[in-house]
Amino acid sequence: MTKSDPVRLISVVLTLLAVAVIGLLLAWAVFTLPEQAVGLSSMVSDRMPESGVNAEVTAILLNFRSYDTLLELVVLLVALLGAWYLGKMHLSPEDTKPGLVLEGLVRFLVPVMILVTGYILWLGSHAAGGAFQAGALLAGAGVLMLVVSREKLPLRDSIQLRILLVAGPAVFTLVAGALVLVDKPMLQYPRQYAGSLILLIEAASTLTIGITLTLLFAGGRPHRGD
């Protein structure tokens, strides 16, 4: 630190001032909140039977506001493309072989994590859960394998990998397009198929999210291979 004392003092005072102002504003915002928030919750619970699922959050994410979720999936894809554009995948060389215990633990954990991924995906239809959480768990399994036993998870830039990377947004878009073809508004699922369509989209999205997050952990574009 080469800052002189007066500069330091001024910066500290300014910081404290900013904190105080923001704190006061936040306190004012909290105290002026209406007693009973109205919001959209009653509207959502009125329309729940139409959504095809029994969980409010999933109904909003995958049915009532599904366009937002579709765009979120595309954002994830664009983020990965950005990382790929910046350079090739470059995992630091393993300095030490992982111990037997760690390798054994990962060998045991990864199948369990994949199983739990499926469970959380399924849980999304009636409780807390869903594609993003399940995908993050899948990515956790992928990251564990990348760190501990890399040769078992060969990441190669192949057509299969690319198909998996776009599976989520692609299935989502196909469903939206198919609905337009049968004279429905885009992404307004027919009531009797809503549940299955949501599960289909979420399953594809889980795979895509899991693979995308694992590849983001790995860094840039993997080397070519088939």
Place this chain on the structure above:
Amino acid sequence: MTPFDWLFDGLLGITMLWLGLRAVSGTVLLSNILSFIGLGMLMALAWVRLSAPDVALAEAALGSGVTGALLLAAFNRLQSDKHSQGKHHDKE
């Protein structure tokens, strides 16, 4: 709310503030990252206390888990870059 709830929530809030402070201050990058991961886990707990399990799951898995892993990966890369740069200078 029982007194135990008050105690628990108060401790949770104070610890989160402290971890948040530790995540952005100090000069040891690794300890900042670890504080951030811990903050994420506690934030998931706070969401559960606010009875929002969906947000809690997303926070634990994405906010803490995946972001933490990405930060650690970036940290690792920074270290190895620094390492190879140091070697380069030694050769010169």
